Amino acid sequence: MERIMSGAYRKLLVPLCDPDQYRGLSARLAELEQFETLHPQEQAAILEQRTRSLLDHAYKTSPYYRLVFDEVRFRSVDWQYGQPIPLPELNRELLRANMESLCSRAFRPDELRRFSSGGSPPTAMWRDVEAQREKAALEWHLNRLSGTAGARILELRPADRQQDGDMSSLRPTLQERIQGRFNALIRNADDDTFWNLLRFMNRRKPEVLRGPASLLAMFAEWLRGCGMAWHRPRRVIATGETPSPESRQTVTETFGCMVTRQYVCPDIGILATECEQGERLHFHPLSSYISLAPAGQSSEGSIYRLIITDLLNHGMPLIRYDSGDSVLFDESPCPCGSWYPSVSAVLGPTIENLILPDGTVTAGVPIVTRASRSFRSVHGVQLIQRAPDTMHLRFSSDDNSGAADRELGVFRKTIEDAFRIPLRWTLERVAAIRGETSGKVRAAVCEIPQDEHGRPLKH
Numbered sequence: 001m002e003r004i005m006s007g008a009y010r011k012l013l014v015p016l017c018d019p020d021q022y023r024g025l026s027a028r029l030a031e032l033e034q035f036e037t038l039h040p041q042e043q044a045a046i047l048e049q050r051t052r053s054l055l056d057h058a059y060k061t062s063p064y065y066r067l068v069f070d071e072v073r074f075r076s077v078d079w080q081y082g083q084p085i086p087l088p089e090l091n092r093e094l095l096r097a098n099m100e101s102l103c104s105r106a107f108r109p110d111e112l113r114r115f116s117s118g119g120s121p122p123t124a125m126w127r128d129v130e131a132q133r134e135k136a137a138l139e140w141h142l143n144r145l146s147g148t149a150g151a152r153i154l155e156l157r158p159a160d161r162q163q164d165g166d167m168s169s170l171r172p173t174l175q176e177r178i179q180g181r182f183n184a185l186i187r188n189a190d191d192d193t194f195w196n197l198l199r200f201m202n203r204r205k206p207e208v209l210r211g212p213a214s215l216l217a218m219f220a221e222w223l224r225g226c227g228m229a230w231h232r233p234r235r236v237i238a239t240g241e242t243p244s245p246e247s248r249q250t251v252t253e254t255f256g257c258m259v260t261r262q263y264v265c266p267d268i269g270i271l272a273t274e275c276e277q278g279e280r281l282h283f284h285p286l287s288s289y290i291s292l293a294p295a296g297q298s299s300e301g302s303i304y305r306l307i308i309t310d311l312l313n314h315g316m317p318l319i320r321y322d323s324g325d326s327v328l329f330d331e332s333p334c335p336c337g338s339w340y341p342s343v344s345a346v347l348g349p350t351i352e353n354l355i356l357p358d359g360t361v362t363a364g365v366p367i368v369t370r371a372s373r374s375f376r377s378v379h380g381v382q383l384i385q386r387a388p389d390t391m392h393l394r395f396s397s398d399d400n401s402g403a404a405d406r407e408l409g410v411f412r413k414t415i416e417d418a419f420r421i422p423l424r425w426t427l428e429r430v431a432a433i434r435g436e437t438s439g440k441v442r443a444a445v446c447e448i449p450q451d452e453h454g455r456p457l458k459h
């Protein structure tokens with residue numbers, strides 16, 4: 001009862017407190033509900049019209065897209081829903097270099113809202129207010145479908161060292177209190193951070209805990225050994241790469257609740273939620289139009305790069321934006337019956353894929369996370385694959401007692417088990433694992449030359 005009351009309270013108060021996000025929320029939610037009841041053909045007609053109108057809008061009002069459309073002689077009338085949009089891809093580098101000319105001239109500066117992408121380093125992005133409200137409503141709608149709309153949520157966000165804010169951001173603003181949403185920026189997944197999180201969780205009792213799967217798994221393992229009781233949320237939502245079955249089990253057992261997945265593109269926001277029957281991530285078609293570019297093979301199937309057209313941004317249109325993530329795709333219809341586009345797993349950043357001795361490509365982040373599990377004295381590692389059987393391992397540690405060496409031994413053994421061949425290793429102790437020029441710290445890096453499909457080049 002208390003929850004229902006607090007949900008209604010928020011629904012009334014939230015639009016007043018944050019009109020830029022939530023004005024007209026109830027009407028928008030009703031429209032979304034109506035959309036779900038339509039026949040797939042009626043839905044496709046609406047989606048085609050919306051996508052085409054975004055394409056036209058981009059061509060007419062964004063200098064960047066006018067050039068790009070003209071260069072490949074593309075017009076939206078030549079395109080049908082379900083077909084790829086034949087435009088070149090947009091990526092973060094192009095986005096940063098063309099920020100100004102990407103923005104639509106149809107909006108005055110005061111009609112655009114700046115938001116910071118969740119990528120690293122964060123990039124200033126723009127969205128028109130109307131689309132921002134539609135996006136907020138869609139997120140509310142997706143949360144409602146998964147039974148978490150209006151719930152008190154504790155969100156774990158990995159943060160760069162350079163980024164502002166730290167655990168002190170756990171002191172919520174009034175707005176956060178009303179929305180019941182608390183952000184914890186995590187710089188280091190260490191003891192201090194986890195103690196703070198535990199205290200906060202026990203005091204605020206969030207109903208939902210949400211964050212990248214690898215961070216949730218580390219926190220869960222830490223809780224098991226901390227010797228204190230912890231609050232149990234009623235739902236854990238894993239974002240980022242799909243957790244391994246073992247991590248998922250650890251998280252489920254530790255928090256004693258269901259774990260579901262969401263796909264969140266750092267530059268665009270939440271785009272997909274997991275269905276229970278098929279355990280696939282379905283992209284809501286009102287939010288994005290996705291396409292998949294082949295990027296190699298793995299033992300679990302074909303790997304694709306995820307290319308996204310954001311349908312909820314007319315202020316700075318993002319058409320065929322490379323999410324930077326690779327995914328596994330299963331072309332059979334999902335057992336849940338939904339036609340909404342789905343992927344079976346998010347493998348993590350494409351650039352962090354590793355190449356196994358037989359030439360198959362595998363996601364690097366889950367392998368490194370799994371192998372790092374026993375780290376206590378080692379603060380961080382970066383695995384660099386220089387040849388199919390040659391690895392360079394950067395690590396940081398203050399330990400000189402031999403504990404770090406033992407932990408690194410376990411790490412190397414786990415990697416070799418995954419590769420099923422003996423590997424040649426070089427080790428390098430560094431003060432800290434540094435990010436690239438973009439600021440992004442990569443857990444794994446593949447330096448083997450690859451073709452545009454992610455296949456290793458043969459010499």
Ligand SMILES: [Zn+2]
Binds near residue numbers: 277342
């Ligand atoms: Zn499904």
